[in-house]
Amino acid sequence: MENIRPDDRLTALRAQLATLGASRKSAASRQTPSSTEFPARWAHGVLHDLYAATPVDAVAVNAFGLGAGVQAADGRIVVWGLHEMMGIEAGRPHGPGLHEMGLAPSDVLLVRAPDIQTLLVIGEEALRTPAVGAVLLSAWGEAKALSLTASRRLALAAETGGGTLFLARAGATPAPSAAETRWSVQAATSTPLEGGAPGRPSFSATLLRRRGGGEQRHWTLEWDRDARSFREPPLSGAVVPVAAQRPAEAWGERGRRVA
Template sequence: MTGARMTTLAQLRGSIERIETHSDTYAPDRVSLGHAEADAALQGGLARGTMHEVFAEGRHSAAATGFVAGLAHRVSAKRPLLWIRQDFSERECGALAMSGWRELGLDPRLLVTVRAPDVETALRTTADALACDALGSVVLETWGDSKQFDLVASRKLTLAARGSGVTCLLLRTASVPASSTAETRWIIRSAHSPPFRPWQSWGAPMLDVQLVRNRHGPNGQWIMEWKCDECVFRDTSAHPQPVAAAPANRSHQTSARAQRRAS
């Protein structure tokens, strides 16, 4: 029994060493997010078959969930998404609403959710799920800091993602970033969302997106809009806000006010 464990440990160490030795030459497939500056920083888009981390404060959990949902849709290529949630995270943030999923332009039929009682179970389930290459991506959502989320656990998830080509997305709410093997690390906050049309009470989903770790390019920070019809992220500066038109008789009113001041 001890010999078998030592053999397994040696194989794991060898795999980790190969990942770290060849990390600079590893060239994963990339998918565009739709945001020109972010895609340029990512050398063409988000890398598939790797691990990415998304962090958010508790009050920004909805924005981070939407961001991760958008990333998962972009990398999954119409394959199923498995979303693994720690029980405590669901109690704090609420359940994933399928009506909201549809409003984001996403297909709830491609979403499978799993609830895990604790972080250890969630990590083990995620590693097992990443071995299934029929999935497009796997999301692991947890709440708060945990000693189980160490560098060894991070390496295991990276190994599993690279072995199958399935993208792993970690959604960490109310947690502090630590050392990891993640390809990218993001910090997400909600951004002001003015109504898209005068008669609409809800505006377009807007996110304050900060890329704080990028293994193969620069970091950056952008305000992104999620385009629900196209299912892509866009730069808000490319879509200027409408400006109220001047009244047709403005020159007459201005002249009248000037005459009153003179008198």
Template sequence: MHPQTDDRCERIRQLARLAGRSDARVPGGHVAFGHADVDAALGGGLGRGQLHELFAASADDPAGAAGFAAMLCQRLGGTCVWLREARAERRLQLFGPGLSAIGLDPAKLFLGVLPDADAVLRAGADVLRCPDVGVAVIELWRNPRNLGLTATRRFQLATEASGVTALLLRMEAEPSASAAATRWAVRSVASRALEGNAPGRPAFELELLKHRGGGRGRWRLEWDRESASFRDLERAALSGVVVSVPADRPLADVLPIRKAG
């Protein structure tokens, strides 16, 4: 392992200890979404120790895609390291109360803000070699020149060796050749108000664009904090738990990310 990687891993271990994180390492295998159809399409769930690509479906969906990534961090467990560019931090900030609202303790998420896409890619390669990390979110905007099949192969090989799960979060980007095990498009949809017009659960339209096992599909889901899992949005609406669809309450209002400034 490169000395710089060793230093980064040691800093992550120290931060995890300071945060009281004792479950940094997570088992291999798959983690289920908690939604039968999605898990069936994935052959049991999202593969740990693999690279997964998450795309904001449109220019209006970065908050939704980031929220989905945060929910997967909660679902996957272990220490979470989130890497992003400084310009992303200036546009959309991770929001502590929003993280708490979905059940992810913001003190257990370590945020690295770097000057440019190349720095994010270099740091990502190091973090993915640290077996004390449970999941790493590598957030990139548009289509960086040095992100391609070769870079994603390096990421995938690193995840396989360390057991770290990598979420490559792509904003305002076009899909290209990649070694990722799965590729998702995330589109924001209106949440459904709870009783008393309380803010509804975050809701998404998710499309599985690529899966090594061959599964594909599109689903409308909402995040249930109590069970830390995803549930079918339409079935939830018919259950009697929710009462209306507020057109003036966008997904970003109930997600762990907000516009900077």
């Protein structure tokens, strides 16, 4: 797919989205995070801004956005639009890594975007498809195309289609947008599993802004691959059982699905 023109890429995306079908579960009610608890369910039909706290947290903000997308999708597919520059700077998705998050190839449709304009079109196209439960757009750097007007278009597309949009950005500073919530995300130290095995992916997430007001809140969270949700890490001294292993070969040799 490296030499495919952007127009052909979008045509392929539209064809794949059309095959997903029109059936979907009813959207959950619009809600925003509690002031004291991390949301068990993300608000549907809205835009959520996710910013990497530092450029080196690009991988963390993408993983956090992917987990949030899986939660918000509620069993439907997640479309992941990946800006090529993000892939160059932070690394492209790796099949075994996605497998370790508890994801199957059928859960995520990955689409690479050569530029920000194409990334925005991918977001709008995906959000118009009822079978898509959530969209993650990963962008690198400051970009004029990611303007307040562009965020309003994305928010409107999310509201119209009922899907949930997560805009993950790295190498950029928070800017005004039409987002329902704005977050700062960075990697956190994980809690070792039984036998000293590496712990679950862990994140430090700060809610910077919520539409309607409210104070900033902070959580330290880990991703539970079996429950496919975020959770607060166990108390110090608690032991977490090792998750069951699952075959990762289905992701293919390069470990990603591409439209």
